[in-house]
Amino acid sequence: MSQLNKLRFKLPARELKGFVNPYVAGTFLGFVLFGAFALTHGGLGASGAISRLQVATVDLFFPAHVDQVGYFAAVAGGAKSALDHSSVMLFLGTIAGGMFSAWLNGRLKFEIYKGPRITNRQRLVFAVLGGAIMGYGARFARGCTSGQALSGGAVLSAGSWAFMFSVFIGGYLFAYFVRKLWT
Amino acid sequence: MLPLDVTTEYGKLVGYLVFFLVGAGFGASLEIAGFGDSRRLAAQFYFKNMTVLKTMFTGIIVACLLIFLSSAMGFLDFAQIAVNQTYLWSGIAGGLIMGVGFVIGGYCPGTSIISAASFKGDGIAFFGGTLIGAGLFGESVSYFYDFWNSSFTDRLLLSDWLGWSVGATVLGVTVMALFMFYGAEKTEEYFRIKGTESKMTWSIANRKYLVSAAVLLAAASLTWGIGQPSPEKKWQTMGARYEKLLSSRDVFIHPLEYVKTWNDSSVKLETLDLRPKDEFSKFHLNGAKNVQLSDLVETSFVSSLAALPAQGVVVIVAANEAMATQAWQWLKVQGVVNLYILDGGLESWLQLFSDKGSPTSETHQGHDSFDLTRPGIKILDQFPKDYFKSKIKLKTSKRSGGLCS
Numbered sequence: 001m002s003q004l005n006k007l008r009f010k011l012p013a014r015e016l017k018g019f020v021n022p023y024v025a026g027t028f029l030g031f032v033l034f035g036a037f038a039l040t041h042g043g044l045g046a047s048g049a050i051s052r053l054q055v056a057t058v059d060l061f062f063p064a065h066v067d068q069v070g071y072f073a074a075v076a077g078g079a080k081s082a083l084d085h086s087s088v089m090l091f092l093g094t095i096a097g098g099m100f101s102a103w104l105n106g107r108l109k110f111e112i113y114k115g116p117r118i119t120n121r122q123r124l125v126f127a128v129l130g131g132a133i134m135g136y137g138a139r140f141a142r143g144c145t146s147g148q149a150l151s152g153g154a155v156l157s158a159g160s161w162a163f164m165f166s167v168f169i170g171g172y173l174f175a176y177f178v179r180k181l182w183t
Numbered sequence: 184m185l186p187l188d189v190t191t192e193y194g195k196l197v198g199y200l201v202f203f204l205v206g207a208g209f210g211a212s213l214e215i216a217g218f219g220d221s222r223r224l225a226a227q228f229y230f231k232n233m234t235v236l237k238t239m240f241t242g243i244i245v246a247c248l249l250i251f252l253s254s255a256m257g258f259l260d261f262a263q264i265a266v267n268q269t270y271l272w273s274g275i276a277g278g279l280i281m282g283v284g285f286v287i288g289g290y291c292p293g294t295s296i297i298s299a300a301s302f303k304g305d306g307i308a309f310f311g312g313t314l315i316g317a318g319l320f321g322e323s324v325s326y327f328y329d330f331w332n333s334s335f336t337d338r339l340l341l342s343d344w345l346g347w348s349v350g351a352t353v354l355g356v357t358v359m360a361l362f363m364f365y366g367a368e369k370t371e372e373y374f375r376i377k378g379t380e381s382k383m384t385w386s387i388a389n390r391k392y393l394v395s396a397a398v399l400l401a402a403a404s405l406t407w408g409i410g411q412p413s414p415e416k417k418w419q420t421m422g423a424r425y426e427k428l429l430s431s432r433d434v435f436i437h438p439l440e441y442v443k444t445w446n447d448s449s450v451k452l453e454t455l456d457l458r459p460k461d462e463f464s465k466f467h468l469n470g471a472k473n474v475q476l477s478d479l480v481e482t483s484f485v486s487s488l489a490a491l492p493a494q495g496v497v498v499i500v501a502a503n504e505a506m507a508t509q510a511w512q513w514l515k516v517q518g519v520v521n522l523y524i525l526d527g528g529l530e531s532w533l534q535l536f537s538d539k540g541s542p543t544s545e546t547h548q549g550h551d552s553f554d555l556t557r558p559g560i561k562i563l564d565q566f567p568k569d570y571f572k573s574k575i576k577l578k579t580s581k582r583s584g585g586l587c588s
Contacts, residue, residue: 019223022234023364023395025216026241032208033246038253039201041186042265044209046293047317050310054317071321086190089199093206094293095300100207101214102301112304113221113289120304127221127305130288131295131312132319134281138292139320140331141277142270145291146209150239152267154246156341156352159269163278168236170282175228178287182225 016106033154040086043151047144049091050135051075056082115182126181184421185259210297212242219297221289221305228286230374233367240360248402251353255409257420262489262518271334288312337490343482350407357403361396414480414513425515429508435526437571438535439563441498444575445470446560450494457501457510458529466529469557471500479513489518496521496575501528521577536562 019025036044055076059066066072076082102108114123138144141163143152149167152160190198216238217223226232253259285291290298290309298306324331342352412420428434436444444450445468454471456463463473478484488497497519501507507524514522525532536555 019217019234020215022216022237023241023392025212026238027245028215029209029212029238029242030245030249032205032212033242034249035208036205037246037250037264038185038259039187039189039205040198041188041263043267044205044293046291046296047313050292050313051317051321054314055321057314058318069321069325071324086199086202089202090206090209091296093203093208094210094213094296095206096203097207097210097212098214098219098297098300099210101211102219102297105215107214107219108301110302110304113298114305115222115225123305124308127288127290127308128312128315130284130286131290131309131314132316133284133312134288134290134292134295134309135284135313135316135318136320137277137280137284137316138313139277139317139324140280141274143267144281144293145239146293148267148274150242150246153243154250155261155264155266156247156349156356157267157269158339158341158344159271159274159336160267161341162269162271163274166275166278167282167285170279171228171286172282174283175286179229181287182222182289183229 014104014106029150030154033150036151037155043147043154045087045090045143045147045151046094047135047138047147048085048087050144051139052082052085052088053091054135115180117180117183123181126178184424185253186263188263209293210300213294213297214301218294219301219303219306221298221303221309224291224294225286225289230370233371236367237364240363244357244360244399247353247356248399248406251349251411252402252406252409255350255406255411257412257416260417260421260516261411262417262516266338266340269334269336269339270332271336273331273333284316338486343486348407349411350409354400354403354407357399361399364396414516417516418512421516422512425512429511432526433574434511434523436498436523436574437526438532439566439571440573440575441468441525441532442558442562443560443573444496444498445557450496450577451492453488453491453495453497454525455497455499455510457499457506459502462502467556468500468529468532469554476506476510476513479510479517485514485517485519488514489520491520494577496523496577499524503528521575523575 020028033044036042052075055066055072058072059076059082066076067078075085099108112120112123114120118126134144141148143149143160143163145167148160149164153164189201213219217234218238223232224235227235250259250261250264254261281291288295288309290306292310292313295306295309295313299310300306340349340352341356342349345352345355347355444452452470454468456467456471456473457476458467458473460473463471467473474484488495491497497514499507499510499514499522501510501524504524507528511522511524527534533555536558
């Protein structure tokens with residue numbers, strides 16, 4: 001009986017596994033990053049695809065507007081498609097890899113992660129707000145944590161290191177004011 | 184020889200497939216580290232869980248060592264690796280903004296993709312937010328366009344900034360990371376609420392950590408010890424792929440092609456004159472820079488050439504072909520893209536134009552004589568149409584700073 005229960009429990013969803021040791025995960029990440037440089041001469045990134053996705057969305061509804069704003073036109077002016085770019089392929093791969101790994105480790109299910117003192121709705125509002133600030137900053141800095149800090153850091157780009165430390169500084173300075181969200 | 188450029192070498196389809204697979208590895212490595220969980224990421228800023236710092240810096244150090252050790256050993260041509268351009272102040276400003284967004288929203292763009300891919304509601308919401316933010320930036324950038332484009336250096340390495348060798352910088356960064364890891368473990372131990380999380384993982388008695396740290400240090404020391412290859416050494420190990428350009432004389436341009444290029448306003452022409460100073464001061468082409476072979480190994484000088492826009496063309500003028508060839512080899516392996524040699528140097532130049540005008544650098548307005556240091560496009564009319572073979576082919580695909588655009 002107990003054996004049967006165990007079997008039934010295991011079959012439909014995969015067992016929840018713990019996270020990998022951060023240094024081991026980092027080493028894996030480092031090899032992937034090196035692979036990216038060795039095969040494509042460039043590093044990893046996420047915000048480039050996000051920007052292209054955003055421009056493509058605007059282009060779908062207001063194509064004239066995209067052609068007007070120089071910053072948008074650079075990626076999708078006229079007949080150019082914003083999504084026909086290697087960064088978008090990398091983005092799709094990232095989704096696939098993340099999803100597969102989440103499934104493999106039993107983490108592929110709907111839930112909302114939040115601090116203990118706020119409601120789900122509050123969490124979602126702050127997630128959108130934080131995302132918008134992050135998306136704005138990532139364009140401002142010409143790259144996000146992956147494209148600038150990680151990739152630029154590995155090839156010793158001076159600007160990327162300055163950027164990396166300012167992300168941490170910004171986060172630590174502001175953390176006190178939003179501690180209710182997380183602690 | 185690395186890096187491969189899969190898209191140009193094997194076509195778009197294979198290229199896109201490789202990008203997809205690299206992305207999958209990236210996504211998986213973030214997921215197994217727990218970066219799909221905003222609580223884990225935000226805890227970084229309350230000193231309770233330093234996973235972000237540990238994983239990120241391990242990734243950076245491992246990739247950095249692999250890159251620069253391969254480069255030192257001659258497997259990888261670092262000049263062909265895209266280095267993020269430095270826009271110092273807009274990078275710092277953007278970084279501070281992102282730090283605030285990070286602690287409010289609990290993710291960064293990359294990690295929100297992972298979170299959304301594993302169906303987390305807050306990750307999906309955050310990802311939606313990044314689209315809004317990116318849009319707002321595009322709408323507002325015109326108001327501070329000058330600031331956004333200020334303090335720019337195309338390829339500024341930490342080592343250039345510090346004035347250290349690349350190897351020493353790699354070692355320095357590795358040592359710094361190891362101190363940070365130790366600090367991160369101590370911090371976690373100090374700030375962690377008792378009983379809610381597992382005990383700290385760093386222990387001086389843990390052999391695995393000590394051995395790993397020793398391996399990293401050894402790799403970094405080796406990188407420093409071997410040193411990054413000089414242009415001469417790089418030519419010996421990597422020159423084969425460029426040798427054909429020299430032997431076929433495809434990079435030796437005819438004086439008339441130089442004239443044509445000089446008069447083409449869409450091309451940014453940079454002429455390097457390698458002759459001795461006194462000869463240079465007697466006569467030189469308009470706009471030419473007098474340089475010595477030793478200048479061609481100075482990173483600051485070479486990076487200014489490598490940083491030329493896609494329409495930039497560099498032409499070498501030298502007293503003899505041996506010297507011109509050597510300069511070409513050294514610059515080529517350092518990543519200068521559209522690089523040519525003036526065939527026959529100034530001797531051919533003067534011979535060709537000797538009966539067309541007087542060798543003076545003064546422009547005589549209204550006369551038929553022309554300026555030998557900068558002939559106008561009209562001089563081409565004095566030669567038959569197929570007098571020379573055009574060789575300059577602009578390679579306009581500019582290596583940008585990776586995938587952030």
